[in-house]
Amino acid sequence: MQINERGKITVAIKAEIKNWIDGKVDAVGFAPVDRFGEAPENHHPEHMLRGAKTVIVYGRLIPRGVTRSPGYGKHFLHRSYHTVYPYLDELGYSLSNHLEAETGELAVPAPSYLPMVFHGMEPWGVLSLKHAAEKAGLGAFGRSGQFYHTKHGAMLRLGGVITTAEMEGDPLIGDMPCPEDCTACIKACPVNAIKDEREKFEKMTCLAHTIKHVIYPLALKSEEGRKRIERVTNTAGYDYWIECFSCVKVCPLNKTKD
Ligand code: SF4
Numbered sequence: 001m002q003i004n005e006r007g008k009i010t011v012a013i014k015a016e017i018k019n020w021i022d023g024k025v026d027a028v029g030f031a032p033v034d035r036f037g038e039a040p041e042n043h044h045p046e047h048m049l050r051g052a053k054t055v056i057v058y059g060r061l062i063p064r065g066v067t068r069s070p071g072y073g074k075h076f077l078h079r080s081y082h083t084v085y086p087y088l089d090e091l092g093y094s095l096s097n098h099l100e101a102e103t104g105e106l107a108v109p110a111p112s113y114l115p116m117v118f119h120g121m122e123p124w125g126v127l128s129l130k131h132a133a134e135k136a137g138l139g140a141f142g143r144s145g146q147f148y149h150t151k152h153g154a155m156l157r158l159g160g161v162i163t164t165a166e167m168e169g170d171p172l173i174g175d176m177p178c179p180e181d182c183t184a185c186i187k188a189c190p191v192n193a194i195k196d197e198r199e200k201f202e203k204m205t206c207l208a209h210t211i212k213h214v215i216y217p218l219a220l221k222s223e224e225g226r227k228r229i230e231r232v233t234n235t236a237g238y239d240y241w242i243e244c245f246s247c248v249k250v251c252p253l254n255k256t257k258d
């Protein structure tokens, strides 16, 4: 394969980033921005950083033992998520600064969780890291409507960096990872949020049952409060409680793989 000077530089940057992040995360992938053609305008990488060329997505693993605890799964999952999110955010800041210093390009860290943007009552990530992870070749969406890494299933929490530095994309996975006859998550969901087609996943039904915070019933009681749901969630809602993870527990994609 012939590679020009520009190509050599972009290959060298990617190798350098992989070297820098090695040991800090359990998975990393690279998505060229031209793979985001279907993203809504307000959630497109270009809307976050003018001239964006690459989205780097990385993930940190939640120990599988957490979801198998007989008595304290929710407690352990709560602490695991809220320990990992700040770590991913800090890493995004360090990587962005490193990229800018090493390449002279621009970079911004994508929030691992909050702040989110609300469309009506529906929360959206500023950048959907699950969709970005799919575009970075880390995995694919399953029947449940969730993202599954090729090795770690749904046990990764994700972070990312958007940069004007150009890097080669990793190969896409494409296919849905679920075994043909598996319906374990559909049967396990207590509120029937998961259907037999991934596009039909009822996100709001799941969230209403799963995400709990002491402030929400008070702050969102009135019409006035509900109009401010974005501000309520992005300030007071950070340390939310996870009331349900039944679909995570039963999914064979979350079992250990070599
Ligand atoms: S987290 Fe609970 S409510 Fe949400 S989809 Fe999974 S099983 Fe259903």
Ligand code: SF4
Pocket (backbone or CB within 6 Å): 142, 143, 144, 177, 178, 179, 182, 183, 184, 185, 186, 250, 251, 252, 253
């Ligand atoms: S439980 Fe089965 S159908 Fe549901 S996401 Fe996992 S593998 Fe797919």
